[in-house]
Amino acid sequence: MATETMTINMGPQHPSTHGVLQLILELDGEIVVKATPHIGFLHRGTEKLSEHRTYHQVIPLTDRLDYLAPMSNNLGYVLAVEKLLGITDKIPERANTIRVIMTELTRLKSHLVWLATHALDIGAMTVFLYCFREREEITDIYEKVSGARMTSNYFRVGGLSADLPDGLEAEIRAFAESMFGHLETYEGLLTGNKIWQKRTIGVGYISGPDAIDIGLSGAALRGSGVDWDLRRDASYCNYAEFDFEVPVREEGDTFARYKVRLDEMRQAARIILQALDKLKPGPILADCPQVCLPPKKDVVNTIEGLIHHFKIVSEGFKPEKGEVYVGIEAPKGELGYYLVSDGSAHPYRMKIRPPSFVNLQALPQMVEGVLLADVIATIGTLDIVLGEIDR
Amino acid sequence: MSKQVVEKLKGKFGNLVLDTVEHRGETSIRVERAEIVAVCTFLRDDCSYNFLSDLCGVDYLGRTPRFEVVYNMYNLTNKTRLRVKVDVDGHDPRVDTVSGVWSTANWHERECWDLLGIAFNNHPDLRRILMPVDWQGHPLRKDYPLQGPDREPYQGRLS
Numbered sequence: 053m054a055t056e057t058m059t060i061n062m063g064p065q066h067p068s069t070h071g072v073l074q075l076i077l078e079l080d081g082e083i084v085v086k087a088t089p090h091i092g093f094l095h096r097g098t099e100k101l102s103e104h105r106t107y108h109q110v111i112p113l114t115d116r117l118d119y120l121a122p123m124s125n126n127l128g129y130v131l132a133v134e135k136l137l138g139i140t141d142k143i144p145e146r147a148n149t150i151r152v153i154m155t156e157l158t159r160l161k162s163h164l165v166w167l168a169t170h171a172l173d174i175g176a177m178t179v180f181l182y183c184f185r186e187r188e189e190i191t192d193i194y195e196k197v198s199g200a201r202m203t204s205n206y207f208r209v210g211g212l213s214a215d216l217p218d219g220l221e222a223e224i225r226a227f228a229e230s231m232f233g234h235l236e237t238y239e240g241l242l243t244g245n246k247i248w249q250k251r252t253i254g255v256g257y258i259s260g261p262d263a264i265d266i267g268l269s270g271a272a273l274r275g276s277g278v279d280w281d282l283r284r285d286a287s288y289c290n291y292a293e294f295d296f297e298v299p300v301r302e303e304g305d306t307f308a309r310y311k312v313r314l315d316e317m318r319q320a321a322r323i324i325l326q327a328l329d330k331l332k333p334g335p336i337l338a339d340c341p342q343v344c345l346p347p348k349k350d351v352v353n354t355i356e357g358l359i360h361h362f363k364i365v366s367e368g369f370k371p372e373k374g375e376v377y378v379g380i381e382a383p384k385g386e387l388g389y390y391l392v393s394d395g396s397a398h399p400y401r402m403k404i405r406p407p408s409f410v411n412l413q414a415l416p417q418m419v420e421g422v423l424l425a426d427v428i429a430t431i432g433t434l435d436i437v438l439g440e441i442d443r
Numbered sequence: 444m445s446k447q448v449v450e451k452l453k454g455k456f457g458n459l460v461l462d463t464v465e466h467r468g469e470t471s472i473r474v475e476r477a478e479i480v481a482v483c484t485f486l487r488d489d490c491s492y493n494f495l496s497d498l499c500g501v502d503y504l505g506r507t508p509r510f511e512v513v514y515n516m517y518n519l520t521n522k523t524r525l526r527v528k529v530d531v532d533g534h535d536p537r538v539d540t541v542s543g544v545w546s547t548a549n550w551h552e553r554e555c556w557d558l559l560g561i562a563f564n565n566h567p568d569l570r571r572i573l574m575p576v577d578w579q580g581h582p583l584r585k586d587y588p589l590q591g592p593d594r595e596p597y598q599g600r601l602s
Contacts, residue, residue: 091572091573092571092572092573092574092575095573095574097582099558099583100582100583100587100589101589104589135467136467138467264493264494264519265493265545265546265547266546266547267494267495267496267545267546267547278519280519285522286522374466374467375466375469375471375526376466376467376469377469377496377497377515377524377526379496379517379524386496388496388497388515390497390499390513390515392501400501401499401501401502403497403499403513405496405497405515409550410547410550410551413547413549413550442573443573
């Protein structure tokens, strides 16, 4: 009997594509023959916009890339600018430690949304509600430090925009300690669950060498047995001072990536607790008057402070000619910023290397030849966010 | 570490390595455009730069040659980075694809074509990726207006 394949459209309005992703799927019965992703529906021209703004004005644009992990985006950008300026060593200890605390909270925040939606896609609704309950607490912490629940805009070139408010350290500590118990709860609902295992073990397989070739990074690469972690290997901020493990699993399937991410959340909570122990009073901005804004009390009380503030806000600062590439371990993988300076107050070129963009590229080779239902699980396990794919 | 790689590359390719720049502890190597695939294959196989982090184009409007394509690589064994660049002419900008060396280059090159109009020879699937398929022009070029084509410039402050 003659058979023919059928082409169907999935997205851009589809709850399981995690945003405005469109997939054109060619199906033979229920088997996927070919998958073609179409992206760009959320393209806002972040890189073009940044060429027309001062270095400080770009920070709020980076929040809107991976909107589930805004502080990681801020961090990658400010680290790149600091390297371009050559002031990486001048960042005060306290600023670095708070950066670590906030980016690890961001990792938890991003992974909680991943777990919630991934489980919901596969049919486990309860986990979704639990995860969003915990995420809410992180969102509250965000609001207390930066004033915003999602688009934080908290880090500055040279340090932070504000110190932690009184009493927040205790709140973060209580939250981080509670995470271990919550993670047991999630695992209790999923890890031993027969349906969860059937839907994830062996699904979305990719081997280690293939994963490197296609450029997977982060948990997606660690789930395929490649020991990679830029926090340990590139050691930005003061990650070298913390004791944490890098979970790696060999299986290369959806279940392995699930376990890797859950273990990563435990490690993130451990890092937060260690960082809180280390936290000492001190300055939160580098001593670089040509780059950093002066303290507010100088701005409102002295003419020199006011002029200083005005100069930095209106003119910005001018890094010398040159270029840097800085990659950090964002929750979704390697987030890279390639910055080119021509000696003016605006980035001449800013290229963002978004982890989701590259990870999504692996989707066709992971789903071709599998069942249609597994496409949903594979999109979930890649943990993509269209905000940073489309930029 | 990167010095050894530069020496190794010069030993193999000689004059095809045009210059090397050190800035903020990062090494950039400019190589001859025609040999980019051979250079990348050598770096992947003999210097274990097996992970291509990023590939992008830069438009230096007013300079000859106008464009540059930049390859940011990562060595998963000794955890070092290396940047390789090629110059690309402003008229009919094209480079050979490296998607045969690292398949991750596929989408990066599509993006570079889409936003900067640099074509990649022998690319398996050179289509626009972020902009709509019927879009005219390449938005990240320096002579492309920020507001988009055929629009009055924004009168407020941009910076």
